[in-house]
Amino acid sequence: MxxxxxxxxxxxxxxxxxxxxxxxxxxxxxxxxxxxxxxxxxxxxxxxxxxxxxxxxxxxxxxxxxxxxxxxxxxxxxxxxxxxxxxxxxxxxxxxxxxxxxxxxxxxxxxxxxxxxxxxxxxxxxxxxxxxxxxxxxxxxxxxxxxRARLEKLAQAQNAQLQAVNIELEARVAARTAELKDANVRLQRNYLKSIKVFSNLLELRDGTLAGHGRRVAETARDIARKMGLPEEEQRQVFIAGLLHDIGLIGMADKVLGKPVARYTEDELTLYREHCVQGEQSLMALDDMHPMMPIIRSHHERWDGTGFPDRRSGTDIPLGARILAVADAYDDLQNGMVAGTPTSALEARTLMRLARGKQFDPEVLDVFLHITEPERPKVETRLMLGCDALEPDMVLASDLISARGVLMLTAGHRLTPALIRRIREFEQREGGKLELHIRPRGAA
CATH class of the missing domain: 3.40.50.2300 (Response regulator)
Incomplete structure (x- = not known):
């Protein structure tokens, strides 16, 4: 009841x-x-x-x-x-x-x-x-x-909330990290483009120097990559290659256009100072400090008879030893050493004779290996005039004007506004510009 x-x-x-x-x-x-x-x-x-x-x-x-x-x-x-x-x-x-x-x-x-x-x-x-x-x-x-049951239920609810917050936070961090990574890539790309344009200013003074810094930088980077150097050191060698002759900017035009073999004693003394002056000109830029020893020592020789410090062997920074090989290879081909341009094969032969004297044997061997002549390859780039350009096309090589000015770097993606400016430049200057374009879908 x-x-x-x-x-x-x-x-x-x-x-x-x-x-x-x-x-x-x-x-x-x-x-x-x-x-x-x-x-x-x-x-x-x-x-x-x-x-x-x-x-x-x-x-x-x-x-x-x-x-x-x-x-x-x-x-x-x-x-x-x-x-x-x-x-x-x-x-x-x-x-x-x-x-x-x-x-x-x-x-x-x-x-x-x-x-x-x-x-x-x-x-x-x-x-x-x-x-x-x-x-x-x-x-x-x-x-x-x-x-106990109430606290367990509360803890489970709080854990679920915390897990949801963590998932959201991780997603936000991942998104922000991706944004920063993209921004850093763009910054690095623009940074290198700026350095390329800056290095090209010196080369405007004499037609024989057009593209010298870029070619030396690319060859030096290829050597560094083949030697297994870390990516950051490869980048440092590349930038040093672009700027290695910046100390020559104060030399007179008549001296700058002569082969080194024809310099007078006074001109040779002035020329040998450009390594130190190049180093000093970059001292105020914190980002350039790793490249300064490479630029200062790129004319040192393996046997100790180079300049400016007469360093020898492995006492010379590795980046400078790499740059010395790349610089000599391009100088021989454009006639800046003896006045008479050589072919790539002749340059390789002359450099092989200087193995262990002027050049680090290991660096030279790597260079000779990667520059070994190969069978001709099928052209994987298109050559187009300005009228055929379309948005989103990508340059396969640098665009250099008839006067030797670097206008656009390889890898640049064309936009409608950029195509319009290129066409306007062609009309003002006269003549025809031809651009090397990567085929659609090519890496």
């Missing part, structure tokens, strides 16, 4: 547990006087007490209202206490279960404890203090379990 609690329940004693002050206890017994006794004791300790006269009625009540603790007698007609508490464990495992049993029912009590996972059993007749203590402990344990 259901016994409603009084409207104004007596206040709990001072020692009542806070976790049991609002707890609901269901007492199940087929004897009304037992239920009355349980109700009297438990209500006196601030508990809400409901009662049922049997197992079936108790299950029906549990389906309709929340209950924190069930106290059931063992011996009842129909469904006994062991069967009831076993079903309670299966359907409402969070409810604390206590069994009242007599001394004669110990075997059944042990079986009930195992099947129903009973919190505690109490003998009949019970001790009131022990009953209250057992109920309080059961409710406290239940409170701790509920708190």
């Amino acid at each position: 259901l016994d409603r609690p009084p409207e104004a329940a007596a206040p709990p004693p001072a020692d009542a547990a806070s976790s049991s002050s609002l707890a609901t206890v269901l007492c199940v017994d087929d004897e009304p006087n037992i239920l009355s006794s349980l109700k009297r004791v438990l209500r006196g300790h601030g508990l809400c007490v409901i009662t049922a006269g049997g197992g079936a009625q108790a299950l029906s009540m549990l389906e309709k209202m929340p209950v924190d603790l069930v106290i059931s007698d063992m011996r009842m007609p129909g469904m006994d206490g062991a069967q009831l508490l076993e079903q309670v464990n299966e359907r409402w495992p969070q409810i604390v279960r206590i069994l009242l049993t007599g001394h004669a029912d110990m075997d059944s009590t042990v079986a009930a404890i195992n099947r129903g996972r009973i919190f505690r059993y109490l003998p009949k007749p019970w001790d009131e203090a022990e009953l209250i203590s057992t109920v309080r402990q059961g409710l406290q344990l239940q409170h701790l379990e509920r708190e």
